[in-house]
Amino acid sequence: MVTMADVARIAGVSTMTVSNVLNDRKAVSDSVRERVIEAVETSGYVMNHSARALRKxxxxxxxxxxxxxxxxxxxxxxxxxxxxxxxxxxxxxxxxxxxxxxxxxxxxxxxxxxxxxxxxxxxxxxxxxxxxxxxxxxxxxxxxxxxxxxxxxxxxxANVEGTRAATAHLIERGCRRIAWVSVPDPVDDTNNVLYLRHQGYLQALEQAGLEPDPGFRVHPGGLTLSGGRDAAHRLVDDGVDVDGVVAVTDSVALGVLRGLADRGVRVPDDVRVVGFDDVNEAQFSVPSLSSIHPGxxxxxxxxxxxxxxxxxxxxxxxxxxxxxxxxxxxxxxxx
Amino acid sequence: MVTMADVARIAGVSTMTVSNVLNDRKAVSDSVRERVIEAVETSGYVMNHSARALRKxxxxxxxxxxxxxxxxxxxxxxxxxxxxxxxxxxxxxxxxxxxxxxxxxxxxxxxxxxxxxxxxxxxxxxxxxxxxxxxxxxxxxxxxxxxxxxxxxxxxxANVEGTRAATAHLIERGCRRIAWVSVPDPVDDTNNVLYLRHQGYLQALEQAGLEPDPGFRVHPGGLTLSGGRDAAHRLVDDGVDVDGVVAVTDSVALGVLRGLADRGVRVPDDVRVVGFDDVNEAQFSVPSLSSIHPGxxxxxxxxxxxxxxxxxxxxxxxxxxxxxxxxxxxxxxxx
DNA sequence: GAGCCGCGTTGTAACGATAAACCGCAGTTC
DNA sequence: GAACTGCGGTTTATCGTTACAACGCGGCTC
Incomplete structure (x- = not known):
């Protein structure tokens, strides 16, 4: 392994000068700078990251x-x-x-x-x-x-505002029975993202004078595609009558789309769906997924x-x- | 920042002994080992990774x-x-x-x-x-x-074998006009993954006595969802008559699914599609995507x-x- | 009881880089 | 002309850890 001292020897200078050149620090004469750079190149020197990290x-x-x-x-x-x-x-x-x-x-x-x-x-x-x-x-x-x-x-x-806007959007499109698909709210933690997004959903319903029905609440096995799919299956299989779904994340929402398709439920005709995160995939799913783009x-x-x-x-x-x-x-x- | 020497001083031993304990090296008496471990805990010592990396x-x-x-x-x-x-x-x-x-x-x-x-x-x-x-x-x-x-x-x-199997699968399902969706083959590089997968496709066609038609060949803007979608759009808009699509990756394939949906082409009824990589999303797209699972x-x-x-x-x-x-x-x- | 062995432990010298102090020397300032 | 200031460089002293050799010591051999 070629070290800074090797470069210094080749260039005929001290290691500090090499260091100064490499780090572009204080004034070094052009002639010396060139010699050093050439020495670096011919020797194939690369800085030892650990040594630098230790010292700095x-x-x-x-x-x-x-x-x-x-x-x-x-x-x-x-x-x-x-x-x-x-x-x-x-x-x-x-x-x-x-x-x-x-x-x-x-x-x-x-x-x-x-x-x-x-x-x-x-x-x-x-x-x-x-x-x-x-x-x-x-x-x-x-x-x-x-x-x-x-x-x-x-x-x-904007967790609260985001799901509030998403939910309000569904209401504006005529949805009245809107399910919230997420894992259960964490207890004792009102700062949690899951809790906050749920709040936004609830606020939008309240503003519209709609009652949040616990029956619309389903719990996927996790914030994943399969969690969302399973939730949608259960929703339909249990005969819950919904016309809208707000999912806590896009992953879950994309899983919901898949789950509804499994059961022959048409989106958006029978049920409208909206997610949160605006991941790339949201643009390309069938149907493409409405979402909250969080910047x-x-x-x-x-x-x-x-x-x-x-x-x-x-x-x-x-x-x-x-x-x-x-x-x-x-x-x-x-x- | 608390160092190994600090721990050594607290435990009343040398730094080497601390090092030996921490690295579980040679025999250290139980009493000393305990003292060191306690000193580490009370002092909140954590090893300096840079120093260790430099030395080792x-x-x-x-x-x-x-x-x-x-x-x-x-x-x-x-x-x-x-x-x-x-x-x-x-x-x-x-x-x-x-x-x-x-x-x-x-x-x-x-x-x-x-x-x-x-x-x-x-x-x-x-x-x-x-x-x-x-x-x-x-x-x-x-x-x-x-x-x-x-x-x-x-x-x-198994690049060649994979796409060969994928293509053969489509042929077996009755497809006769099968498009290959990928970026252009790299020139002068017969080891490239893109080249190899294309070869598998060509081999399967040849084995079935089908002619690869250059008209089925489309070039997305890159191996992405949007690339696949654009390719599908062009395929349909140009009036190319296909009943099967083999895509070089699942990302491209998922984009193709989206692109075909845009144009009202039904999958798998009108066109069958198969990808490569078996990413998670393949299970959850609508329709779900056939693919080569590469282990x-x-x-x-x-x-x-x-x-x-x-x-x-x-x-x-x-x-x-x-x-x-x-x-x-x-x-x-x-x- | 002298010599040897192995165990547990310790000093010392790096590993490769940089910060900080220092050192000639030419040019300024008054 | 003495004191000061920059410039271009070097010397020295670490940064925190580990490799290696060495050391004291009790036990064992013969």
Whole structure:
């Protein structure tokens, strides 16, 4: 392995000069700079990332903690975070959180996260106090839910407003018996994304003077395609009479579309369906899926901006909470 | 930041003993071991990954180079690689290759990859000689295509056999005018996955005594949902009379389903469709998509096994090439 | 009882980079 | 002409961990 000292010897300078050239630091004469660059090229030198990280106390890697990439929302998110972070000179390591046992999450996050300069985390299971503890250890940006307070930065989706708009949209199209398809609300956590989205649904019904019927509430086995499909099956098989479905995520909604098709229910003629997240696939399903577009690009840009401010220390103190602009995208499933 | 020396001081031992305990190395007396573990816990010590990596010359990180995670095949792959590598004590950093300018690919791969203990790479653009050069620098496992020779390990899909089976399946179901939907074959590269899959299609037609008609050949704007949709639009709008479609990937196939639906073409009644990759979404599209299942789990396990053998030096020399078992999965789109 | 062995533990020297202090030297300033 | 300022570079001292050799010590052999 060729080291910086080798390059220095070849170029006839000190290692610091090589370092200065490579990092574009202070003034180095053109002649020396050229010699160094040539020495780098002929020797095939590449910097040792570990040594640099050790000395500088920064790794140049940011962690992205998501439940898993099998969910298209998270893979879309990861894709953009990787791309954007790459432009900013950072590498991204992905942590799976759903694989961990509940309690392990926090521990794993704390210990491993120290190898990262910062951490972006979708906080599904982690509580406010854990998040704040974590934030004292490492620059942290939470994503998807409401504020946890303290010095934790947070980029939220318009969860309540989004499902409210989605539900109102169905009502406006004439739906009166609208099912909410999601997993059960988490207990004791009014900041949870699932809870918030459910609230939006309830608010829209109330504004329209409609009663939320518990019969319309179904619980898929998880926020997945198969969960949504199973929920739709049960809905139809139990003879629940609905003319609209609001699903907590697009994955679930796409599963619902499949489940309704299995039972010969026509969308949008018999039932209108709307999701949340506006994943790529929503444009291409049959029928295409109406959804709430949560401003992915805005979110990713904002997340990274906030994180970098924390990493560089440009901004300290109380956590910021920014809510992404959302947009209702009407497609065939509710047209 | 609490360091190993701090722990050593608290426990009243040397840093080496702490190191030995933490790494479970040679015999350490139980009493000392306990003291050290307690000191670690009370102090909240976590190991500095950079220092360890510098000293050991290994980072514990493996790179996964894929075009992008927006493609469900690659996100599925990444998801499983991350999960499996995690079990083996490795972390995964993802590199986007499609974002790079063509020529940069190799350079980026070479320089950055040195920070990884090993690299798993989907070789779409990289050539055999580049791959071999790269493999001399770092343990490398290629995925998806045929052998590049040399000492490069390689886990291949049954590309030719897969599309041959898919096409034969359509023929068996009565299709006679079968379109191949893919991007143009790469020139001068008979090892390319796109070329190989096309060959399988051609072979099946030949075996059945059918003429491949260039009119059935359409070129989407890329291997994406929208590419597939646009291709289907053009197919119908140009009045090409087909009763079957073999798509190079599931993403393209799912796009084709959407495109055909746009034009009122019924699947499978008017046209049967089959894809390749068997991504999750294939089970849940309407209609559900027949596909070639390329043995994802087998591939991921094998890739990591091969890579670890190279990393540990258990196996050296000529590259292995293993072909994953494939399976035709028949669903509604060709039923 | 001298010598040897192996166990448990410790000092010391790297691993490859960078921060910070320092060092000539030419050009300014007053 | 003495003191000061930049410029272009070098020297020195780490960053936190692990490899390696060495060491004290009780037990065993003969």
């Amino acid at each position: 106390g920064a790794t140049g890697v940011i962690g992205l903690a998501v439940p898993g990439l099998d969910n298209p929302y998270f893979s879309l998110l990861a894709d953009r975070v990787i791309a954007r972070a790459g432009q900013l000179g950072y590498r991204v390591a992905i942590e799976h959180t759903s694989a961990e046992v509940e309690g392990e999450l926090a521990a794993v996050a704390t210990s491993r996260s120290l190898d990262y300069d910062g951490l972006i985390m979708t906080a599904v299971e982690i509580g406010p106090e854990e998040a704040q503890r974590l934030a004292r250890t490492i620059p942290l940006v939470l994503i998807g839910e409401r504020s946890v307070g303290g010095s934790v930065d947070h980029v939220a989706m 992915h690009d805005w979110m990713v840009d904002t997340m990274l901006t906030l994180l970098l401010e924390r990493i560089t220390g440009t901004r300290t103190g109380t956590g910021l909470e920014l809510v992404a602009p959302y947009e209702l995208v009407v497609r065939e499933s509710s047209a | 010359g290994a980072t514990g990180v493996i790179g996964l180079a894929v075009p992008g995670l927006d493609n469900p095949y690659f996100s599925l792959l990444a998801d499983r690689v991350i999960a499996r590598a995690g079990q083996l004590g490795y972390r995964v950093a993802i590199e986007h290759t499609s974002a790079e300018v063509e020529g940069e690919l190799a350079a980026v791969a070479t320089s950055r990859s040195l920070d990884y203990d090993g690299l798993i790479m989907t070789a779409v653009e990289i050539g055999p000689e580049e791959a071999q050069r790269l493999a001399r620098t770092i343990p490398l496992v290629l995925i998806g295509e045929r052998s590049v020779g040399g000492s490069v390990d390689h886990v291949a899909m 994802h789990d087998w591939m991921v396990d094998t890739m990591l096994t091969l890579l670890l053998e190279r990393i540990t030096g258990t196996r050296t020399g000529t590259g292995l090439e293993l072909v994953a078992p494939y399976e035709l999965v028949v669903r509604e789109s060709s039923a």
